[in-house]
Every structure is written in structure tokens, then in C-alpha cells.
Amino acid sequence: MGLHRVVEPAGVLPQAAWRLDADPRIASNEVRIRVERLNLDAASFRQLSDKHGGDGEKVRAEVLEIISTRGKMQNPVTGSGGMLIGTVEEAGKRSPLGLKQGDRVATLVSLTLTPLMILDGLSRWDGRSEQVPCDGYAILFARSIAAVLPADLHPELSLAVLDVCGAPALTARVVAEQVDRRRRGGDARPVRVAVIGGAGKSGSLSLAAARRAGAARTVGVVPVTGERDALVAAGLADEVALADARDPVGLSTAVTTALGAPADVTVVCVDVPGCEHGAILATEDGGTVIFFSMATSFAAAALGAEGLAADVTMLVGNGYAPGHADLALELLRAEPGVRRLFEARLAAD
Amino acid sequence: MGLHRVVEPAGVLPQAAWRLDADPRIASNEVRIRVERLNLDAASFRQLSDKHGGDGEKVRAEVLEIISTRGKMQNPVTGSGGMLIGTVEEAGKRSPLGLKQGDRVATLVSLTLTPLMILDGLSRWDGRSEQVPCDGYAILFARSIAAVLPADLHPELSLAVLDVCGAPALTARVVAEQVDRRRRGGDARPVRVAVIGGAGKSGSLSLAAARRAGAARTVGVVPVTGERDALVAAGLADEVALADARDPVGLSTAVTTALGAPADVTVVCVDVPGCEHGAILATEDGGTVIFFSMATSFAAAALGAEGLAADVTMLVGNGYAPGHADLALELLRAEPGVRRLFEARLAAD
Numbered sequence: 001m002g003l004h005r006v007v008e009p010a011g012v013l014p015q016a017a018w019r020l021d022a023d024p025r026i027a028s029n030e031v032r033i034r035v036e037r038l039n040l041d042a043a044s045f046r047q048l049s050d051k052h053g054g055d056g057e058k059v060r061a062e063v064l065e066i067i068s069t070r071g072k073m074q075n076p077v078t079g080s081g082g083m084l085i086g087t088v089e090e091a092g093k094r095s096p097l098g099l100k101q102g103d104r105v106a107t108l109v110s111l112t113l114t115p116l117m118i119l120d121g122l123s124r125w126d127g128r129s130e131q132v133p134c135d136g137y138a139i140l141f142a143r144s145i146a147a148v149l150p151a152d153l154h155p156e157l158s159l160a161v162l163d164v165c166g167a168p169a170l171t172a173r174v175v176a177e178q179v180d181r182r183r184r185g186g187d188a189r190p191v192r193v194a195v196i197g198g199a200g201k202s203g204s205l206s207l208a209a210a211r212r213a214g215a216a217r218t219v220g221v222v223p224v225t226g227e228r229d230a231l232v233a234a235g236l237a238d239e240v241a242l243a244d245a246r247d248p249v250g251l252s253t254a255v256t257t258a259l260g261a262p263a264d265v266t267v268v269c270v271d272v273p274g275c276e277h278g279a280i281l282a283t284e285d286g287g288t289v290i291f292f293s294m295a296t297s298f299a300a301a302a303l304g305a306e307g308l309a310a311d312v313t314m315l316v317g318n319g320y321a322p323g324h325a326d327l328a329l330e331l332l333r334a335e336p337g338v339r340r341l342f343e344a345r346l347a348a349d
Numbered sequence: 350m351g352l353h354r355v356v357e358p359a360g361v362l363p364q365a366a367w368r369l370d371a372d373p374r375i376a377s378n379e380v381r382i383r384v385e386r387l388n389l390d391a392a393s394f395r396q397l398s399d400k401h402g403g404d405g406e407k408v409r410a411e412v413l414e415i416i417s418t419r420g421k422m423q424n425p426v427t428g429s430g431g432m433l434i435g436t437v438e439e440a441g442k443r444s445p446l447g448l449k450q451g452d453r454v455a456t457l458v459s460l461t462l463t464p465l466m467i468l469d470g471l472s473r474w475d476g477r478s479e480q481v482p483c484d485g486y487a488i489l490f491a492r493s494i495a496a497v498l499p500a501d502l503h504p505e506l507s508l509a510v511l512d513v514c515g516a517p518a519l520t521a522r523v524v525a526e527q528v529d530r531r532r533r534g535g536d537a538r539p540v541r542v543a544v545i546g547g548a549g550k551s552g553s554l555s556l557a558a559a560r561r562a563g564a565a566r567t568v569g570v571v572p573v574t575g576e577r578d579a580l581v582a583a584g585l586a587d588e589v590a591l592a593d594a595r596d597p598v599g600l601s602t603a604v605t606t607a608l609g610a611p612a613d614v615t616v617v618c619v620d621v622p623g624c625e626h627g628a629i630l631a632t633e634d635g636g637t638v639i640f641f642s643m644a645t646s647f648a649a650a651a652l653g654a655e656g657l658a659a660d661v662t663m664l665v666g667n668g669y670a671p672g673h674a675d676l677a678l679e680l681l682r683a684e685p686g687v688r689r690l691f692e693a694r695l696a697a698d
Contacts, residue, residue: 001657003598013597013626015656016649079648113656145658166655248362249352277362291647291665298640298647298665299428300365306515306668307364307462308350309494316640316647316663319655 002141015113020071022115028092031140035086038132043294044075056127074112080294081111108145115139165328166319167202168209179214190216194263197270199227219258234337251278292317351490364462369420371464380489384435387481392620392643393424405476423461429643430460457494464488514677515668516551517558528563539565543612546619548576568607583686600627641666
């Protein structure tokens, strides 16, 4: 778990640590990666960019400062990190990850717990995109997870998919359970799914996963007409609705209108604060809300459901599930609509 | 939902609002309560007390300032509130709550969304306890929930139970589902439950609820020997273990040792930050963690599970479930151990 890399405070796990030891010399169960690119978490990049009014130079300086101070990339405000790609430079003899020198990999654990050292001052990054080309080192622990990048996909495309691969995995599981529960109970009602932020990375994959898991009716909610048109063209949702996710009444009205009833499963994939109440209001009694956004406030969700007397199950989106990387890459390959959305997003970056 | 009471920012629900309108004149679907006592959320009181080094006078002044500025009691740091008891002074003709003038009630929705005005400057409160005697007004909306206080229990005892009644309700549901799933799958393994903070209010009720829902083996984890002795005497758990919940390895070792395996369901009831990783580590793959503490960090939970490659379901503790008040009061009446812990806690306040 990398406890020996924790500098302060003592005793916590690397993700909770203020500072990690990013010494490039590895222990026998560790792996050192030569990093070529970081992919900052969307909530983190947005916070930094907003703070500096979009001044890329200042964003770059702050990211460098965070990494050199903390020994890892963890935004102190959002608490979130991101992921990286690179090449295995040295694998310890006792590492259980099955990686060998020269493998090109993406890390599936967060940057918030990955010791990291930057060697080029991020000189090739303009501070205006979540994608950060760089040169540096990172360390993987025995319990870290990394995926060897598939040969049939562009590395940036794989990275973008792997970054959010926990979302379709958990969505598929929750929808399948709901379908199964209805079937067992002799309940013929269709399972309805709403994905808030349906045109984004985790959103489009979650829509595809929900349909495949047996959702009878799906809606993707987006904030602007450009995303609406793109999601309609992608054909991933039965309905596409326009709404501001921060407006609780507007959001729940849009979902209920599109589905003909509140959603049985609502998946929140938008990286802006304040979407908890709308998601709860948009969900049927007995239904489930899955929060994937790192901008989610635990207290707003807990107290919001209580304040609305809403009998909904609320899940913290876990970035890990067995087989999550393979499922997400498979969805990308099988669903042209997903692939088009991802490629358009990468082209715009 | 009380949207008309939101002063700023416009369009959000009352819980998310910075400021509410606490005008004592009610709309036809509202109810005005004459408040006699507030019960501050434990995380909120702890934050205020720590901030002011235990100086009750300063704590009192800050609570007064929060209520007069915001029109509600919502700690700006923790985001949490608490609840209140009082007497119905006026019930609007169209209120669906079924309350009438003179009913002595406890609110089951959070103070964070309840318009509140204090009339006595909190002069009877010393700022050293979560229980705040006071005189003032509060407003209930159509969708608020309030319970008429039972005649057979002391009001303070009822209030303390109702304050946390969402915890045993959700614990019972999750444990029963796990038991049912094992039975359907022909899996004979016993369902194991760990309650972190098992001697506290929500913790002791959750232990009793878990056992009643079919948990075969339970452990209550507590931080100090005084609580250990009290919980052993209460007889609510099969095992009682001492551990600091902020120490991930220590906590998971204590749980696994006591239960003979990691927990299938882990319930977090301690109001201190930094318990997410220990709870995740203490939980079996395929198991569930329920976070009831308002000190829970969404990002720490989400990224912690990912970083540990832990296949656990993580639930945001919803303060509402149908029948939650009756279930909790029934547990108090039926379980002498629960009652003793509650009465000892009230006596110590």
C-alpha cells in the first residue's frame, strides 16, 4: 500500500498524506515509470483554471509547486488528482503487477497516491488543458493498478477511457441489479436511467453501459445545445434533455419529462458543485443515485436527501471494480457513438 | 420544498442556500414551531468547540451569529446543522404534516434547511454542549418531516434518538439485503458487521439494528477504554475492539481480528475526519461501507477505494428512510443496552 512512502503525517495511507517521498530508487515490490503525460482530474483542472482566471502560466506554476511540495499531484482544494501514462523503466523483483521494462502503461490509481517527480519543469505544457505532456518519474506500489495500453488504440484515447473506467463498471452493476430485482419481484416496469452530463467521458460510457445492462429507457442530460446535438448524433440515449444540473427543479423536470417518470438510477457525471439536490429530486423513491463527480459534497447529498424526505440510495462512485478497464475499452470499441464523442473531445483539447 | 424562503442564491433548495428568510408569518402550507431546544450536529459542535479552544462564550456567540446571518443553523465549515424540539404554534390550513397547535414535536429534517430565529440570545446556553436550550421560532415546509414526541419517553431522550434515526434504518436494510443475497446464492457464510464508533448514538442503534436484521457476528469499535467498558456492558455487539479509526491499518486489523475476517458491512459513525481509508480496508471485497459521519470526505472515500483497488460499495448515509423514527424508538424501548448508553450520554452532557 506504499506506507513507507508517506512522509507526513505518519500512519495514514498515501492518498491521505500531505507529502510523499518520491525517491526514484524503488523497493523490491515497486515499479518505476518514466512519465510522458499526466491527465489532470477535470474538477482539479477547472478549480486551478478558475482560480487563475484562465492564465495558463500561473496554472502551470501552481501544478509544479504542488508536485514539488507534496511529492504527488493532488489539488489541495478539490482533493483530486488524475492519472498518467508512461513506460516501465524498472520493475522490482517482487512486484505483483506483472509489468516489465518497456511496457507502455496507464495508471488506474489516482495521482493523489502516486509518488511523482517532474524533471522538465512542465515546459511543454501551456496550462490550458487537462492533458499535461511532461518528463518525470512515478512509483507504483504492489497494490496499485496499471493497464498496458492496447495496441489497437491511440494512447491518448486509451488514457481518456481508462481515466473514467470505474463509471461504466459501477453503472452496469447497479442497473443490472435493479433489472434483476424487478424481475424477481414480478415487477414489469421498465428500468429508467438518467445520466447527468451524458455527453462527457464518464457520461457517454455510462449511458452505453446502462443500455447494455438492461435499462429500458435512458436519458442523457447536457447543459448546452452543442453537447445536445453531439449526444443525439451519437445515438447513445433514448432521449437527450437540456438542463442546468445545478437547478434542482429544472433538472428533475427535464428528467421526469424525458423518461415519463423519475429515474430508477441517476448517474452524476458533471464536474461542477451543487448537483446533489437535482439528482436526488430526479430519482424515483427506492431508486439509486451514483455520484461520480469529485465536486460532490458529502454533506449536501446526505442532508439534501433527508431534507427532501427522499428514500434514495446514494453511492460514492468507486473508481475501481474488477474488470473495469476491459469493460470500458470494449464499450469504446463496440459503440461508434462513444468513440466519436471521445475523439471529438480529444481533438478539441 | 420551501423554495420561496430562499433569499440567496436564488433557485437552490433551502439546504444549499446561503441565507433563508425566517419571517415568522407562515404560508398556508407551512407550520411555525416555538422552539425550546436545538440539538447541534456532533461534527458541527466539535468543529466550533475546537476552533474556540473550548471557550463556551465564543462558541455561543458564533452560533448566534450564524443563525442571525443565515436565517438557519448551518455550520459553514462542516455544512451540517442538527435538529430541534418545540411546540406547534400555528399550522397552516394546507400543511400536509398532520400537526396541530400544541403538539410537542421534534423535527426530522436538518436545521440546515429550517428557517430559524432566536429570541433570547441563547442566554441559557453555556456553549459547552450540543444541547442548546433556547427560545425562538422555526418554520416547517410541506415536505419537512416532524415527529410528535412519544408520551412514554423523556423529550431529550426522544430527541437524541430521532436525531440519528436514519442510521439504524439504513443499516438494517443493507444487512438484510446482504443476508438475503447470501441465502439466494446458497452461500452459507455468516454476515459480519463492524460499527465504527459503536458506543455512540448512531453506533449503538446501528449495532442493535444489524443484529436484528440477521447479522451473525458484530463488532463495535471504540477509541477509549471507557467506551469499551460501556459497550461491553450494554451487550449490543459480539465483540468490542479498541482502535483509532483514523489509523487505517490499526482499524482494519482490529476489525478483522474481532470478526475472524473483514466485515461484509462496515458502518462509520464517528464524527472525526479521516476514517474513510480504515473503513474501506476493514471491509471484505464485495462488501458495503455506510458513511454516516458528516465529517466524511467524498473525495477521500472515492479515491481511497480506487487507490486500494477495493471492490466495495460505498453509501452516503441518508438521514431519511420510511419508518425510520418508529424503528429507532422501538429499538430504544426493546434494547436495554441501547437505552443505558443513551441515558448515560445525556447525563454526562
